[in-house]
Amino acid sequence: MADSNFIDYVKFCSRSGAGGAGSVHFRREKHVPKGGPDGGDGGRGGHIILRGNSQHWTLLHLKYKKHVIADAGKGGEGGRRTGADGKDVILEVPLGTVAKDAETGEKRFEITEDGQEVILTPGGRGGLGNDHFKTATNQAPHFAQPGEAGIEEWIILELKLLADVGLVGFPNAGKSTLLSSISAAKPEIGDYPFTTLVPNLGVVGYRDDKSFVMADIPGIIEGAAEGKGLGIRFLRHIERNSILLFMIPADAPSIEEQYRILLGELEKYNPELLDKKRILAISKADMLDADLMKEMEQEVPKDVPYVFISSVSQFNLDKLKDLIWQAIHS
Structure with a gap:
């Protein structure tokens, strides 16, 4: 996903169609000069609908759609004929898309399955024809x-990437290098902060033709939950990951x-993130010998499975994939 093509936030005006009016009509035939009322009902106004599409990975196609307007329903007709419903507008979105009210910030719903359809803004109901109002x-x-x-409202769509594993770490921890080493993803890699400016997804091959999806999330810094650095813009993507893979370079102080610190930023953003399974990968381990690794193990947190790796030399990458696979399926 190129930087310019990854859009995970859009805001637009959603306006559903008005319902058609009921008909005032009386039955008139050659031998029935004073027939009773037979006005039909108006058609329903068009809905604005979100539909999940597993082939979409971004909200780019909605970036410039500032107004989404559905058609009005048609009026009823004589002979108790109901007017046609207004045409619905269906917006296809990636899985993991969250719909929110732009004014209150309230979450409406989340699209999580391919083909799932949810009415975002319902169309107005059609009016009843005069046939319904006859009495004795x-x-x-x-x-x-x-x-x-119809209803007119401002809507926010936010995308949370669906992935089995989310990479969590400070800038320059080696997340992008790992993703490029074990998958076909080609994220930008460089020795400077915030090389990764958008999330990247990669499918990682495992034994016996199995695979899992890994997401490289832009680097977290201390204070990210308060908006520092890239702030909380990308922290929401971590919410959809089954496992969090923490990456810390071997040369870290x-x-x-x-x-x-990383745990603290996740907790401040959403305490529920601490309930996810965690694995720690100590990257850039090609600069270490066996004695130094053993010495460094003394300062590794005891409450998380860990492994020393090097993406450049491929050191322990199979062991890392084994740990991830076991965590996903345990």
């Missing part, structure tokens, strides 16, 4: 119900301290 005392009502107005 008023057998020729000259009125019908107007159609219900303190592995345990960096791990605790």
Whole structure:
């Protein structure tokens, strides 16, 4: 996913169609000069609908769609004929898309399955024709119900990437290098902060033609939950990952301290993230010998499975994949 093509936030005005008016009509035939009321009902206004599409990975196709408008329903006709419903507007979105009310920030729903359809903004109901209003005392009502107005509202769509494993770490921890080493993904890699400016997805091959999906999330810094650095813009993508793979480079001043800072930022953003399974990968281990690794193990947190790896030399990458696979299926 190129930087310019990854869009995970859009805001637009959603306007559903108004319902059609009910008909005021009386049956008139050659031998029935004073037939009763037979006005049909108005058609329903068009809905605005979201549909999950597993082939979409971004909201790019909705970036410039500032107004989404559905058609109004048609009015009823004589002979108790119901007017046609307004045409629905269906917006296809990636799995993991969350719909929110732009004014209140309230979450409406989330699209998680391919083909799942949810009405975002319902169309107005059609009005009842005069056939519904006849009574014993008023057998020729000259009125019908107007159609219900459509709804106009501002909507926010946010995308949370669906992946089995989310990479969590400070900038330059080696997340992008790992993803490019064990999958076909080609994220930008460089020795400077925030090389990764958008999330990247990669399918990682495992034994016996199995696979899992890994997401490289832009680097977290201390204070990210308060908006520092790239802020919380990408933290929401971690919410959809089954496992969190923490990456800390072997040359970090303190592995345990960096791990605790990362945990703290996740907890401040959403405490439920701490309930996810965690694995720790100590990257850039090609610069270490066996004695130094053994010495560094003393400062590795005791409450998380860990492995020393090197994406460049492929050191322990199979062991890392074994740990991930076991965590996904345990």
